[in-house]
Amino acid sequence: MKELSKQYEPSKTEDDIYKMWEESGFFNPDNLEGEPYSVMMPPPNVTGVLHLGHAMEQSIMDIMIRYQRMNGKKTLLLPGTDHAAVATQAKVEKILIADGMKNPREELGRGKLLEEIRDYAENSKSTIISQMRKMGASCDWSRLSYTFDKERSIAVNTVFEKMYNDGLIYRGHRVINWSVKGQSTCSDDELEHMERPAKLYTFKYSKDFPITIATTRPETKLGDTAVAVNPNDKRYKRYIGQIFTVDVGAKNPLQIKVIADSGVEKDFGTGALGVTPAHSPIDFAMYEKQKSQNNPIELIQVIDKHGKMTEAAGSDYENLTVEEAREKFVIYLKENDLLEKEEDIIQNVGTSDRFGDVAEALPMTQWFIDVNKKIPGKDESLKELMKTAVSTGHGNDIKNKINITPDRFESIYFSWIDNLHDWCISRQVWWGHQIPVWYLNDKIHVGSTAPSNEWTQDPDTLDTWFSSGLWTFSTLGYPEKTTDLETFHPTSWMQMGHELLFFWMARMILMSTYTLDEIPFKDVYIHGLVRDEKGNKFSKSSGNTLDPLDVISEYGTDALRLSCISGISPGNDLKFYTKKVESGRNFTTKLWNIGRYITNATENEISLTKDTSLSSADTWILTKLQETVKNVTKDIDKYNFSHASEILRSFTRDDFADWYVEIHKVEKNDAVLIHVYKTLLKLWHPFIPFVTETIWQEMFNEEKILMIVKWPTLEIKLEQNKTSFDAIKELITHIRNIRATYTVPANSEIDITVITTDDQNVIEHTDLIKTLTKVKTITTQDEDSPQIESASAVFENYKLYVHLANIIDIKKEKQRITDDISKTQQYIDSITKRLDSEQFVMRAPKHIVETEKENLQIAQIKVLKLSEHLKNLTN
RNA sequence: GGGUGUGUAGCUCAGUUGGUUAGAGCGCUUGCUCGACAUGCAAGAGGUCUCAGGUUCAAAUCCUGAUACACCCACCA
Numbered sequence: 001m002k003e004l005s006k007q008y009e010p011s012k013t014e015d016d017i018y019k020m021w022e023e024s025g026f027f028n029p030d031n032l033e034g035e036p037y038s039v040m041m042p043p044p045n046v047t048g049v050l051h052l053g054h055a056m057e058q059s060i061m062d063i064m065i066r067y068q069r070m071n072g073k074k075t076l077l078l079p080g081t082d083h084a085a086v087a088t089q090a091k092v093e094k095i096l097i098a099d100g101m102k103n104p105r106e107e108l109g110r111g112k113l114l115e116e117i118r119d120y121a122e123n124s125k126s127t128i129i130s131q132m133r134k135m136g137a138s139c140d141w142s143r144l145s146y147t148f149d150k151e152r153s154i155a156v157n158t159v160f161e162k163m164y165n166d167g168l169i170y171r172g173h174r175v176i177n178w179s180v181k182g183q184s185t186c187s188d189d190e191l192e193h194m195e196r197p198a199k200l201y202t203f204k205y206s207k208d209f210p211i212t213i214a215t216t217r218p219e220t221k222l223g224d225t226a227v228a229v230n231p232n233d234k235r236y237k238r239y240i241g242q243i244f245t246v247d248v249g250a251k252n253p254l255q256i257k258v259i260a261d262s263g264v265e266k267d268f269g270t271g272a273l274g275v276t277p278a279h280s281p282i283d284f285a286m287y288e289k290q291k292s293q294n295n296p297i298e299l300i301q302v303i304d305k306h307g308k309m310t311e312a313a314g315s316d317y318e319n320l321t322v323e324e325a326r327e328k329f330v331i332y333l334k335e336n337d338l339l340e341k342e343e344d345i346i347q348n349v350g351t352s353d354r355f356g357d358v359a360e361a362l363p364m365t366q367w368f369i370d371v372n373k374k375i376p377g378k379d380e381s382l383k384e385l386m387k388t389a390v391s392t393g394h395g396n397d398i399k400n401k402i403n404i405t406p407d408r409f410e411s412i413y414f415s416w417i418d419n420l421h422d423w424c425i426s427r428q429v430w431w432g433h434q435i436p437v438w439y440l441n442d443k444i445h446v447g448s449t450a451p452s453n454e455w456t457q458d459p460d461t462l463d464t465w466f467s468s469g470l471w472t473f474s475t476l477g478y479p480e481k482t483t484d485l486e487t488f489h490p491t492s493w494m495q496m497g498h499e500l501l502f503f504w505m506a507r508m509i510l511m512s513t514y515t516l517d518e519i520p521f522k523d524v525y526i527h528g529l530v531r532d533e534k535g536n537k538f539s540k541s542s543g544n545t546l547d548p549l550d551v552i553s554e555y556g557t558d559a560l561r562l563s564c565i566s567g568i569s570p571g572n573d574l575k576f577y578t579k580k581v582e583s584g585r586n587f588t589t590k591l592w593n594i595g596r597y598i599t600n601a602t603e604n605e606i607s608l609t610k611d612t613s614l615s616s617a618d619t620w621i622l623t624k625l626q627e628t629v630k631n632v633t634k635d636i637d638k639y640n641f642s643h644a645s646e647i648l649r650s651f652t653r654d655d656f657a658d659w660y661v662e663i664h665k666v667e668k669n670d671a672v673l674i675h676v677y678k679t680l681l682k683l684w685h686p687f688i689p690f691v692t693e694t695i696w697q698e699m700f701n702e703e704k705i706l707m708i709v710k711w712p713t714l715e716i717k718l719e720q721n722k723t724s725f726d727a728i729k730e731l732i733t734h735i736r737n738i739r740a741t742y743t744v745p746a747n748s749e750i751d752i753t754v755i756t757t758d759d760q761n762v763i764e765h766t767d768l769i770k771t772l773t774k775v776k777t778i779t780t781q782d783e784d785s786p787q788i789e790s791a792s793a794v795f796e797n798y799k800l801y802v803h804l805a806n807i808i809d810i811k812k813e814k815q816r817i818t819d820d821i822s823k824t825q826q827y828i829d830s831i832t833k834r835l836d837s838e839q840f841v842m843r844a845p846k847h848i849v850e851t852e853k854e855n856l857q858i859a860q861i862k863v864l865k866l867s868e869h870l871k872n873l874t875n
Numbered sequence: 876g877g878g879u880g881u882g883u884a885g886c887u888c889a890g891u892u893g894g895u896u897a898g899a900g901c902g903c904u905u906g907c908u909c910g911a912c913a914u915g916c917a918a919g920a921g922g923u924c925u926c927a928g929g930u931u932c933a934a935a936u937c938c939u940g941a942u943a944c945a946c947c948c949a950c951c952a
Contacts, residue, residue, distance in 0.1 A: 004911090193949085200952085214952055228952090265951070273952050282950035348949085408879065412947070415878070419948075498947085533887085535945085566900085567888055572880075573945085575887060579901055586914040597911030643889075646899070658916085665910070827896050834894095839932035848894055848933095855895045 001699055003599045008592040010556025014690050018133055021693075026069070026708050028140045029076040029488075037073035038488035039065055040472050040521075041132075041139060042496050042504070043147060045084035046121040047091045050131040052530045052538055052576055053497065055548040056564040058135040060495050060527065060641060063565065065138055066686035067636050068492075070711040076488055077139040078475050079132060081125050083148035085432035085464035086190075090182060090354045092117045092431075105183075110430050117431045121148075134549060136557050136689050138707070143484075145475040147467040148433070155474035156467050157436040157448040159515055163369065164437075164446045166376050168514075169425070171367050175277070175284035176424050178362040180307035182355035184428040185366055187463060188421060189502055191350035191359055198347035202270065202340045203333050205246040205256060210239055212340060213274040216347055218333070219325035222250040222313045223302035226275035228286055231260035233271055249332060250302070250314040257297050261286055279303060279361045301363055322360075367426040367435060367460070375514065385513040386506060387417050394519045400490075402509065404524045405639055406570040409501060416502050425463045432461030469507035472520035490518050495525040498571060525639050528573035530564075535575060551581055558688035559584035565641045565687070587649060588691045591684065594657055595695045598677055601664065605700060608675040618672045621660040624651060625676050629712045632683055645687055652680055679712045821866045828859045 025031040029038075039061055044054055061077060069075040096104040096116065104113055125146070132139065145152060163169040177186045202214040211227050229236040239258040247253040263282075264273050277287035277299040290297050302313040309317040309325045317325045333339040350359045371383040380388070388394060390410055393401035404410050426435060438445040438455040445451050470478070472494075476485040490512070496505060505524060512520035531537055532544045539545070551560045562584030568574045614622070628651040635644035656676060664673050678700070685692045685706050696706040831852055834840050841849070 007914095216952080263950080268951055270952085275952095280950075280952090282952085285950080412879070415948075501947095529946095569888090577887080577901095580887080582914075583900065586912095589914045590912065593912035593915085595911080600911065640891095643891095646889075650899075657912085661911080823896070831895080834932070837932055841932085843932060844894075851895070858895085 001599050001602060001605050004592065004596045004695065004698055006596075008556075008589060008691060008694070010558065010588075010690060011553060013694050014134075014136075014552075014557055017690050017693050017697075018136060020697075020705070021138065021707055022141070024705055024707070026705075027077075027138050028142055029074045032069065032074045032708075034072045034074045036076070036487045036492075037065075037068040038076040038078070038491040039493050039495075040475060040491050041077060041079045041137075042494075042500070043080040043082035043145070043468070043471065044128050045082050045087055046124040046128065047084055047087050048124055049127050050548060052546055052548055052564070054131070055135060055551075055560060056527065056530055056568070056574065057495060057497075058132060058137050059561040059564040060525070062135070062137050062561075062689070063636070063641055063686040064493060064495075066689060066707065067711070069138070069708060070682065070685065072710065074487075076143070077137065078143050078145065079129070079137065079139040079141065080145035080147070080471070080475060081128055082464065082468060083121060083146065083431065085461060086182065086184065086186075086354045086427060086429050087464070088121055089113075089117055089429045089431040092120050095120075105430075114430055131549065134552055134557060136561070138689070143475065147464070147471070147474075151477070152467060152470070152474045153433055154448070155470050155478050156433045156462065158479040159470060159511065160436050160462070160466075161446050162515065168370050168373060168375065168382065169367060170370055171365060173363060173365045174368070174424075175279070175281050175361050175363050176366055177350065177352075177359040178305060178364070179352035179355045179357055179359055180305070181357040182352055182429070183305065185364070185424055185426060186352050186354075186359060187424050187465075190353050192353045193348050194351055195346050195348055198345055200341075200343045200345045201330065201333070202342075203338045204340070205244070205248055205254065206338065207336075209244055209246055209256070211236060211258070211272045212270045213272050214269045214341075215274055216345070217276075217279070217322075217326070218329045219309070219313075219317070219322050220276045220279045220302060221274055221329065222248060222254075222309075222317060222325075223276050223278050223300040224254055224256060224274045225277060225298040225300060226257045226259050226286070226290070228259050228261040228264050228273045228275050229271065230264045230266045231262060233264075233266045236272060249316050249329075250300070251312050254300075255298060259286065259290060259295070259297065261289070278363045281361055284361075284363070299363065303360060303362065305362060305364075307360060366424050367437075369423040369425055371420055371422055371510075382510050382514060383417060383420055386509050387414065389509050389513050389519050390414070394513050395517070400519050402519050402521065402524060404526060406526065409498065409526050409571065413501060413506065416506065423463075425466055426458075426460040427463055428460055430461065432464060433467055434458070435460050435462060465503055465507045468504055469511035470515070472508055472512055473516055478515070489516065489520075491521045493523050493525065494521040495527060497529060498526050499529070501526065526571050527568060528571060530574050530576050533575060533577040535573075538576075546576070551578075555581045555585040556588060556690065558588045558691050562587065562645065562688060566645055568642045570639060587653075588688055590653065590657065591680075591688075591691060592695065594652075594661060594677060595699055597661060598673060599699060601668075602670040602674065604670075605674060606671040608671045612669070612671045614672070615667050615669065617660065617663045617667060618669050621655065621676055622672065624655050625679060626714050629679070629683065629714060633711070636686070641687075648680075648683055648687070652684075656680065681706060682709055682712050685709075817866050817870050821863055821870070824859050824863050824866070828856060828863070831856050831859070 021027065029036065041061060042057065044050060050058075065075050065077040092113075093104045096108075101107055104116075108116065129144075160169065177188065177191055178184075179186055198216045200214055200216050201218050202212060203218075204212050205221070205224070211229070213227060215221060229240065231237070231240070236258065240260050241258065243255055243257045245253050245255055259275070261273075263286075264271070273283075275283045275286055275297065277283050277297065278301040284299075287297055287299055300312050302310050302317075303322060304310050307322055309320045309322070311318050313325065317328065320328065330339070330342075351357060352359050369382070371386075372381050374381055375385070385394070388396060389400070390402050390404065390413055393399060404413065435458040436446060436448050437458040438447070438450045439458065440451075440455045445455060450457065467474070472491050473485060473489050476482060476488055478485055494505075494508075508520040512518055529537060532546075536544060548560060559581050563576065563580040564574070566580060566584070628647060631647050632644045635641070635647070660673070660676065681692045681696055689707070693706045696702065696709075702709070835849070835852055835856070844852075
């Protein structure tokens, strides 16, 4: 066996190891056999560099993929990036503005600005890709995708056309959310609701108007065309259907019709609602409802897309900003004695998540996806498709059900679906898939290319989630019927943060079930956010950002990967701090050092066979190993990555390094030592691929690289005599614990009598224990009062210490043992009481009764042992 | 307003369908170079499991209520 170097230095070896993996070709499933297993990497936005959240995702995904690969699957982890339409354009515009440009869109024009954004995106893309490599992600680079590349654009256009032809995409004039700052629409999901102080004004349109209404947006009242009341409200019933003409200063006097709407609450506010169809989604819904009931009301737009008042608002208000208009209108109300009340309230407003301004509701012609319409040839709408995929399974086949971990997200998902409105997919930014629709006069053509030169393309682009929704199959060659698509779709597993549940997961389900009639993935694992030690989000503004690359260069990738998955549980946030990385780094060092011991202490690589004779310690460690293999496998299968790493760590440290390696120094069994270590390397590989592969390469002469070595299985049959070693362990520990009770005469040897239970195996090992516990020479200076020079004495041949430096306090030790005895006695009493209790005997399951009896026996033996020691002390 | 999650050692969290005397890592105290490891080893201190009821032979675990924090959703004018 080759020797390992003194220290493990990740920064010197990681890049070479990654290169070796990549060149081996096994990142590519084409070079692997077995059942397909595919994971699509959530494509990071090309808006910047990867942060710790990505580091966590990369870790989780790569653990899963490496685990599956070692289990003999034909694994595909497909990497990619997302052009992130609005987000990227907003980001680049912000940079340009910071560099002194006033209005990048006007100053550069579409072509030049797109060039700027493209440069930025390409740059960001290559950074992101190199970061993924640094993380050790074992993805197939030959299939690298980008939501905005040629193949993906074809997929986008194809799906758009299909939906359009199915009548699911329509162009409509409706009230949408508009970001004045970004000059673009945003979907309902892209709004971030924020609380802010506002004033609630209660007023009448005019002196003789019979109904008082309230509003936080007085300026929009210039566009009111109705007042809605509850149909059962006695106060207002008689006015329903009447039209009042009021002049509030708008261009034309307002024709206010009193309408009935059961959505209006009688007891809330004045019980009446001023209806502004053009500037409120609810009011617009009433407008549509009235229209469908042949009782139409007007729609007057008083705010334009620049956030200024329109001509319809009247000459007093035209061209004022909404704030100015609000002030002016309130003054008007006051002057005419129409204002009844002015209160301070907290209001919830929707702001654009990318541009940050409060979204304005405006009526506009936009493209929508109809989620409620029945899909031709099916009896379901898109909404229903999205629902059944997670409830009864796609096509009502439970085999096609998407499982979400943790499952509480399923009900969150359903309630979101219930509130889902038509999805506005057109955006007025330039960075994105331009809508594949062409116009010539009144004619419309849908397709990637124009029928002829005279046609002009719709200038708008698609919501970025349209293309992201196709990710599971656009990456596999769709619309071509490729073997990849056939082999890897539906994908096996998907992981994402809970913030993407609606944005992305829902849309993937929609797109995949609609387009391919397949679910996009079988299982989804939802993880939380990465937060700092104090629980804050990592963000530039709070200045707590940590670059994963810095962490890697200081501690190594494996340390980062370990810290990213330790302490996580599905759906819950993770707190990240450097102590965690440190302990990860320390652990990789530990693993390395065990390897160093093995190369020092053993001659040849001997493998474990049926004929290898096993001591009780050997059997014990092998049994423990098998348990560990079983539990780690179970945990990964259930996505308990953190727990898997914990039990592995505990086995490696507490059982293998602290006990077995020490015992190996006395009872050499190289075959077992090497077997356990190699198995450990395999088990650890998905978590910490670099250090394990490095050790594998440097120490052993294996044909296969560790990455594709078979995952350990439970193949060795062992005689179950583990109890014997556990008993020995317990005894040794106990002897260690009582070490301090002996005063040591100068130059003497101490014999510690081992008290055995009547366990056969323990008796067999008594001699071993005796040699192990014989204390070596102690040098003291003075025979009468033992001043101990050497601070410790060593159990012969064993690295177990007897500490003698600050002993001598026999009183204290007696007290300790006495306490221990009384505590144990209490326990015995309580168990006995329980065992005696009739109800317990009647109702407790059999195995519980047995366990309790065993416990009682153990406790009694303990008391016996302790009393014996106490007696020794007293003598 | 509706919903979800969380409250366990100083800190970060485990705690498997109720069943040993409630665990780990970090931190803290004490001691220590023994043939890999001070990025280490050994020992130790530290917990009315948020609170109050209830179910049970048995509750950190199940039920009810309270309370604190976090998050998500929503058209209360």
